[in-house]
Amino acid sequence: MSDxxxxxxxxxxxxxxxxRAPSPWHAGEVRLQEILGVDARMEEVGRKVLRxxxxxxxxxxxxxxxxxxxxxxxxxxxxxxxxxxxxPGFLFASDPHHLSVTxxxxxxDPADAGMxxxxxxxxxxxxLHTRRRNRLNGTISRRNETSFDIKVGHSFGNCPKxxxxxxxxxxxxxxxxxxxxxxxxxxxxxxxxxxxxxxxASYVDxxxxxxxxxxxxxxxxxxxxxxxxxxxGALIIPDYAGNRFFNTLGNLLINPLAGLVFVDFTNGDMLxxxxxAEIIMGGAMVSQVSGAERLLSFSPSRWVLRQGAxxxxxxxxxxx
Numbered sequence: 001m002s003d004x005x006x007x008x009x010x011x012x013x014x015x016x017x018x019x020r021a022p023s024p025w026h027a028g029e030v031r032l033q034e035i036l037g038v039d040a041r042m043e044e045v046g047r048k049v050l051r052x053x054x055x056x057x058x059x060x061x062x063x064x065x066x067x068x069x070x071x072x073x074x075x076x077x078x079x080x081x082x083x084x085x086x087x088p089g090f091l092f093a094s095d096p097h098h099l100s101v102t103x104x105x106x107x108x109d110p111a112d113a114g115m116x117x118x119x120x121x122x123x124x125x126x127x128l129h130t131r132r133r134n135r136l137n138g139t140i141s142r143r144n145e146t147s148f149d150i151k152v153g154h155s156f157g158n159c160p161k162x163x164x165x166x167x168x169x170x171x172x173x174x175x176x177x178x179x180x181x182x183x184x185x186x187x188x189x190x191x192x193x194x195x196x197x198x199x200x201a202s203y204v205d206x207x208x209x210x211x212x213x214x215x216x217x218x219x220x221x222x223x224x225x226x227x228x229x230x231x232x233g234a235l236i237i238p239d240y241a242g243n244r245f246f247n248t249l250g251n252l253l254i255n256p257l258a259g260l261v262f263v264d265f266t267n268g269d270m271l272x273x274x275x276x277a278e279i280i281m282g283g284a285m286v287s288q289v290s291g292a293e294r295l296l297s298f299s300p301s302r303w304v305l306r307q308g309a310x311x312x313x314x315x316x317x318x319x320x
Contacts, residue, residue: 029250071201071217072114176307
């Protein structure tokens with residue numbers, strides 16, 4: 001289930017303290033909420049559901065997970081999204097303000113360059129078979145080469161919309177070759193064309209001294225082929241109705257850099273891309289895509305295709 005409206009933790013957050021702290025949303029998120037006329041309502045929603053700590057419901061949820069989605073930023077400022085797996089329990093909330101993570105370094109993963117001590121990170125915990133997901137962001141405190149803690153900046157739940165249910169099981173390590181490039185090859189195009197799911201990382205450098213860099217990573221789903229590729233090699237992505245948080249699009253309104261990851265759950269292949277995104281708010285292009293409220297045009301500057309990099313596979317018919 002989603003905890004979008006849960007009331008399992010009644011302790012006040014920093015935004016509920018006397019004196020009314022600044023909005024939990026940054027300028028990009030607020031601007032998109034204003035365009036839709038939901039800014040006043042979302043201001044109140046944000047103060048209730050965006051917390052600076054992990055509630056008990058989430059503290060029980062994270063240790064169940066065999067994998068997580070991570071969003072990072074490398075030393076050149078490029079965002080990357082990735083999926084990392086380990087035995088359940090590799091995510092553990094040692095206290096309400098810290099999530100402990102046990103994952104070895106992976107040199108072939110471009111997202112690993114943004115997992116150093118002091119780096120900002122975004123994390124999405126997601127159960128594909130139950131369609132439950134929770135997000136947080138924060139700052140890494142690295143303990144060694146196999147473990148680090150995330151000091152929580154924001155923690156919140158998401159609704160299950162657009163998540164394709166899948167049953168996954170751990171698979172033997174079968175990592176193969178790694179390829180990279182700039183222009184999209186036919187193999188890369190085919191990978192995108194058959195996908196019904198991807199994850200997107202984005203970030204902003206918040207001027208508020210107590211917030212700093214905030215990285216987000218989120219889920220996007222649709223029918224197979226819902227991500228199109230135009231003649232210039234840009235990915236055209238429909239943005240469907242959601243919870244009006246606009247974490248991703250709000251980030252991109254301020255900082256257009258984004259990182260995407262597609263996964264083939266039948267063989268574990270992972271396609272990671274980094275590049276620049278543009279929000280298309282309306283017009284003929286949007287009206288031609290069924291169900292889309294707006295579009296995202298993503299122009300990749302680099303891609304990495306790693307065979308068998310995700311050590312989980314669909315079991316049975318894959319459906320939950």
